[in-house]
Amino acid sequence: MIPSKQDVAAALERVSPYVHKTPVLSSTLLNEISGASVFFKCDNLQRGGSFKIRGATNAILQLSEEQRTKGVVTHSSGNFAQALSLAARSLGVKAYIVMPDTAPEVKKAAVRDYGGEIVECETVLSVREATAARIQEEKGATFVHPSDDTQVILGQGTAAMELLEEQPDLDYVVTPVGGGGLVAGSALSAHYFGKDCKTIAGEPLEVDDAYRSMKSGKIESNITINTIADGLKTQLGEMNFPIIMKHVDQIIRVTEDEIISAMKLVYERMKIIIEPSSAVAFAAVLNKKDLFKGKKVGIVISGGNVDLSKLPF
Amino acid sequence: MIPSKQDVAAALERVSPYVHKTPVLSSTLLNEISGASVFFKCDNLQRGGSFKIRGATNAILQLSEEQRTKGVVTHSSGNFAQALSLAARSLGVKAYIVMPDTAPEVKKAAVRDYGGEIVECETVLSVREATAARIQEEKGATFVHPSDDTQVILGQGTAAMELLEEQPDLDYVVTPVGGGGLVAGSALSAHYFGKDCKTIAGEPLEVDDAYRSMKSGKIESNITINTIADGLKTQLGEMNFPIIMKHVDQIIRVTEDEIISAMKLVYERMKIIIEPSSAVAFAAVLNKKDLFKGKKVGIVISGGNVDLSKLPF
Incomplete structure (x- = not known):
């Protein structure tokens, strides 16, 4: 059921002619703040403004x-x-x-x-x-399901593949988790192509269905959807859940304030426009500084489609 | 007086270990809107948030x-x-x-x-x-003068050098002009390392001292400084003016509305944060569509230091 190394590699070869190889950016100041070496894979600069x-x-x-x-x-x-x-x-x-x-x-x-x-x-x-x-x-x-489709999952994993090509010795790949396509695809890429590289997801505390699903071992739903990270309100799916259970190390939950604060840091210091959902991954890194201290951490910035007249800061 | 090809090449070698090689981005939609193939050299993503x-x-x-x-x-x-x-x-x-x-x-x-x-x-x-x-x-x-110093001019030209390394057959390099360091340095790089690549500057109509200086042949001042492009209010200098006179093809003046409109397009479509001064160069390309039609145009995005709570849109 779980895609093979060959499946993952084939997906990258297949989509490469049609998508941007997005840049990987870093910031000395954000490294200082986080205590880690953070590499941002900027799929907010992708065609259509997201990894999707x-x-x-x-x-x-x-x-x-x-x-x-x-x-x-x-x-x-x-x-x-x-x-x-x-x-x-x-x-x-x-x-x-x-x-x-x-x-x-x-x-x-x-x-x-x-x-x-x-x-x-x-x-x-x-x-x-x-x-x-x-x-x-x-x-x-x-x-074509937005996140619960094996080919979609494999495609979403190509961002982490490209990131690992540039930074082969990452200790962690961190992504947000919503429907589960991105984190599942990234986890496959990290598993097959990283060097003992773990995959971690960030999730808003307000919609922590993925966190609870990993704990319970079955797909849980959200009771409320009270988060600024509007891309992360959906629940996991039958195709991506087994991959997540097997290959995602842990899910770190973050508050709305932490999301907004991480988002503001990225805008001010990296000079890129990211969605609140994308800030969730960096917020997770800032939330668990002890875990990431001194590590090489790749973050997949998932998208930049945001209403600029409604920034939360 | 005017630096040599060797001076320009030496500057790039000298500064490279200390500055980011910033990404060159493009957008299908902005190409459609402008009618040109536009390559944005993103020095808003540079250390310190600008080319300086x-x-x-x-x-x-x-x-x-x-x-x-x-x-x-x-x-x-x-x-x-x-x-x-x-x-x-x-x-x-x-x-x-x-x-x-x-x-x-x-x-x-x-x-x-x-x-x-x-x-x-x-x-x-x-x-x-x-x-x-x-x-x-x-x-x-x-x-160290911010713009009227030969070593500063040579350093500022390295952004265009890097851009030409990635896109060797640019027809135009376009930058904003304020104190004149960036456009003078870029013009040297385009002259020595481009293939018949012309350098053009964009300037706010409200502070068109450089435009008038090129017309009169002597350094003119601004009477008013009523522009959103706060980095472009200064006048040209003794060191960069001869370079500009010799190697800059023309200066295109743009209105405040054109600057804001170009800035908004870049935010919404490229997902990067740029200063109003940086938008002036893209506004110039949109202002003279006939000139740039079908051409390969490199734009140096000069910086991204902006107060996000005061965006003009």
Whole structure:
């Protein structure tokens, strides 16, 4: 069930022509503050503004010619909606994006800009799923889940692969965890291509379903979704959970204040725009300074799609 | 008088161990909007948050051992104050920074953070110059001008050198122009190391002293300084003006609205934090689309030191 080393390597080779090899940045001052040597893999500078183009591209590239002519469909109102639209357009494939009719106009506009066809429906998850199923039925489009799809997971892991190519002796790879695609893919990359490199996830305390899932050994849900990290409200999936159980070392929970404080540090000192979800990983490093002290730590900055008029500082 | 090709190459070799080789980024969407292939050399991601560490480092490295033991002095309340402090600290040299007593506390704090010793005085230029002269006298410190110093100019040109190493066949290098150090250094790099690569500067219409200086053939001053691009209010200098006259192709003037609009595009699409002064160069490219159409254009993003609570959008 768990993808092999060859699967991981093949995904990188497959998506590389279609995604940016994003820069790895560091800051002397943030190293001083954290006590670690931190390397930021900047997928906020990725095409579409997040790492999600990696998984979307890998999933589409694994389709048959016939499947490609019929298009792909997903339900998402976040970064995956944009990423699948953009990846599909790059590969000449039609993308149907099921979005809640309450989604902000700016998010709909971004999907349209990237060539996706929006199918609106009610916000309720069951209705969104039913709408996606109808598109599969009517159009013959292939459903691509934003995080719980093996090809998507493998694609998301390519950011950590590239990071390890530049910094082969990382002690830790740290990512945020939401739906689980990024951390699962990164954990595979670290396991197969790192040198005893552990994978750790940061998660908002307010939506600590992944933390609780690792403790209980089964997929837990969130009761509240009261976090600024709006990309991390979803729960883990059947495909990524076994990978996470096996290859993720631990999940560090952080408060909303810690997220905002880490985000501000990155803006002010690194001069890059990151989403609150991305700040969660750096917040986790700052939260457990003893663990990371003197270590080489790679952080996957997951995205930069944020409303600049609503910065929390 | 004008530095040689060897001088330019030597500066890059000299400063490289002490500065980041900053990434060159591009955006499909900004290429579509501009009609050109635009490569952003991101010195907002440089140490100290601007290109100025390059010139400061080069100037200090050209001092004798005896001069280094006595330190350096400059008057600046902007990026050069931070850059000289940081460069000096890296090289074990004392830096005295003459700043107006009206300078914002945040700027003073940044200089102190980087190890610079602040000497406060009245805002008037003559007093600032006299204060710097006194430090030279009392401490034996060497004065380093923020932009009108040959070694500083050569150091500032290294950003364009690195850009040309990655993109050798640029048609244009575009930078903002304020005191003239960056554009003069970049023009030397483009002249000696480009393939028929022209250098163009962007300048706010509100402070178009460099534009008028190129027209009249003598250094002109600004009457008003009513621009958001606070790094570009100063006038050209005796050292950089001859280089600009000889090697800068033209200066494109842009309005405040054009600056803010270009800045917003870069934030939203490139996910990087840039100063208004840096946006002036991209605004110039958008202002003269016919000139740049289909061309390969390198833009030096000069810095990212900006008050995030006061973004103009």
